[in-house]
Amino acid sequence: MMLHFTKMHGLGNDFMVVDLVTQRARLDAELIRRLADRRFGIGFDQLLLVEPPTRPDVDFRYRIFNADGSEVENCGNGARCFARFVLDQRLTTRREISVQTAGGDLQLRVAGDGRVRVDMGQPRFAPADIPLNAEAPASAYSLDHNGLEVTFDALSMGNPHAVIDVASVDSAPVAQLGPAIEAHPRFPHRVNVGFMEIVAEDRVRLRVFERGVGETLACGTGACAAAVSGIRRGLLTSPVSVTLPGGELTIEWANQATSVIMTGPAVRVFDGRIAI
Numbered sequence: 001m002m003l004h005f006t007k008m009h010g011l012g013n014d015f016m017v018v019d020l021v022t023q024r025a026r027l028d029a030e031l032i033r034r035l036a037d038r039r040f041g042i043g044f045d046q047l048l049l050v051e052p053p054t055r056p057d058v059d060f061r062y063r064i065f066n067a068d069g070s071e072v073e074n075c076g077n078g079a080r081c082f083a084r085f086v087l088d089q090r091l092t093t094r095r096e097i098s099v100q101t102a103g104g105d106l107q108l109r110v111a112g113d114g115r116v117r118v119d120m121g122q123p124r125f126a127p128a129d130i131p132l133n134a135e136a137p138a139s140a141y142s143l144d145h146n147g148l149e150v151t152f153d154a155l156s157m158g159n160p161h162a163v164i165d166v167a168s169v170d171s172a173p174v175a176q177l178g179p180a181i182e183a184h185p186r187f188p189h190r191v192n193v194g195f196m197e198i199v200a201e202d203r204v205r206l207r208v209f210e211r212g213v214g215e216t217l218a219c220g221t222g223a224c225a226a227a228v229s230g231i232r233r234g235l236l237t238s239p240v241s242v243t244l245p246g247g248e249l250t251i252e253w254a255n256q257a258t259s260v261i262m263t264g265p266a267v268r269v270f271d272g273r274i275a276i
């Protein structure tokens with residue numbers, strides 16, 4: 001069959017977006033890995049599936065698959081592209097959209113300037129919610145990597161994140177520590193690993209080694225996790241500008257009882273079709 005798709009990106013974190021409201025297809029993990037291949041396939045960090053909701057109180061269901069074929073709970077840059085996509089495809093006329101994901105519901109708003117504001121829900125810190133093997137919640141955990149003690153914060157933005165403070169993202173050991181922590185036994189579902197450099201109380205630089213992908217040009221949930229980690233430790237104040245290799249996101253978080261708000265761009269690159 002021919003599958004219609006749209007290639008999109010949020011700050012260079014790129015997606016294949018498939019409308020499963022008006023077309024039918026079954027995409028298994030092996031096919032997703034083939035499509036994700038940047039030389040033999042279309043190439044993307046995540047596949048986003050846009051589906052009818054399974055509940056009457058939301059507009060859509062949005063499913064996310066990493067390039068390695070694993071289905072995951074949440075994707076911040078993907079959420080902004082999802083909102084742009086359903087409007088552009090005329091699957092809705094609303095600029096305020098509610099959507100169910102495996103990590104919880106999200107509220108999306110497409111602004112007049114094309115930027116998308118996403119209510120990402122509340123962060124969760126209990127180790128069982130991340131999930132992280134730890135006896136009690138803390139803002140600093142540590143693990144051993146080849147005899148080296150690595151200190152990190154951990155939280156869930158629907159999906160799991162570890163945040164490591166670094167003096168400079170330019171020299172951060174992303175390629176060495178990223179894969180080791182992603183697959184560390186302390187994280188039973190693996191983890192996304194953020195390396196955060198605090199530049200000022202309202203500005204950070206961030207690189208993220210994403211679970212199931214590797215280092216990406218930007219990670220929306222990673223930006224939320226980094227800002228939340230800095231704010232809750234008293235190192236940052238909201239709103240926080242997060243500069244990633246692909247560009248900038250604004251993250252707002254008032255306190256533990258409120259949602260995290262992420263604002264940033266969503267770009268359509270091209271439409272295509274592929275035989276599957």
Ligand SMILES: N[C@@H](CCC[C@H](N)C(=O)O)C(=O)O
Pocket residue numbers: 013045046066072073074075076077078159160192210211212213216218219220221222
């Ligand atoms: N790029 C994303 C996160 C995608 C999922 C992540 N790799 C995971 O496995 O949880 C974002 O923008 O948040």
